[in-house]
Amino acid sequence: MQRNRLARQPGRSEQLLFLTDDQLRQGIELMFFAYRGFTADPDLILENYAYGRAHHRAIHFINRKQGLTVNELLDIMGVTKQSLNRVLRQLVEDGLVDSRVGKQDRRQRNLYLTETGETLEWELSDAQRKRMRKAFSNAGPEAVHGFRTVLEQMIDPSLREKVLNAADVP
Amino acid sequence: MQRNRLARQPGRSEQLLFLTDDQLRQGIELMFFAYRGFTADPDLILENYAYGRAHHRAIHFINRKQGLTVNELLDIMGVTKQSLNRVLRQLVEDGLVDSRVGKQDRRQRNLYLTETGETLEWELSDAQRKRMRKAFSNAGPEAVHGFRTVLEQMIDPSLREKVLNAADVP
């Protein structure tokens, strides 16, 4: 799936928008409150399993790229290995994640979701997708396009490539 | 756990978008990574003062509506009063926030930023505004409109009114 639709439109960026501090402040608050909504549904589900957002994120990214290494996961999640390790250990112990020794490089561990793990992943992402789908539908396609464009711009440039590349994984 | 989160918005939404799970997943990841970018700059500044995001949020909302009560702040921040209180106490001790006994109701405390508090508020919000302004400028005005529309839809309906009303404050 090609994702050139998010590519920056040439010329466009040189428009000198007049943005008042108040408009920007509203944008800031929208980010804050929308993110809260964004995490609210999965958080409720996670409580039933005594897991937190960290578990959710790990499960999400393992699902997106099954077999990724611990280092890759670390890198994309942006936490320390100690912090990730606690979460990962629980998930492996609970039988949601399978950690297999790498075939080429036996130092590495390749991470996979088990069937149970995939079930929880689906439950979590389904809740999140529902809200996202509703918001997208209510807002309309042009708005969705704008949403993507702005958010992409908000991501740290160094991360941006990584994220967009990673999203290409089938 | 009664939640009206699924209540329908009349009118706006009957567009029937085709949204693949993959498109939605991209939206989900954009939220995750953009939020990280969104908080990155203030986080760096906060380190210098040994404060965290909670302090930032408190300062932000006190600045937006000087003189608001602890309860109002509690409500908008969405944490427990005990959690807020710790943060607030530090800010008062450090001379960034002024907590005055309410004139009509002496149980209440009205919160104000001191001059020092306003200085830090500015420093933090300026960093955040810079990133927001850049993202907005690069994305263009239509995109900004879409961004706002989608994010507004993502907020919990119960909160939505509160937030939008609150944004009217001069």
Next chain:
DNA sequence: CTTGGAAAGTCAACAAGACTGACATAAACT
């Protein structure tokens, strides 16, 4: 007027999850 309940705020103790730092082990590389 009194009194009992509710509301606003504070204090204490605990838990999750982030962090740093030090160290261990195994495998790969030079």
Next chain:
DNA sequence: AGTTTATGTCAGTCTTGTTGACTTTCCAAG
């Protein structure tokens, strides 16, 4: 053989969330 890399672990700290218990203040019913 010695070094670097990938991962895991232990210990300790910090921020920020939680619940429970408490004080002060207000208000309204008796």
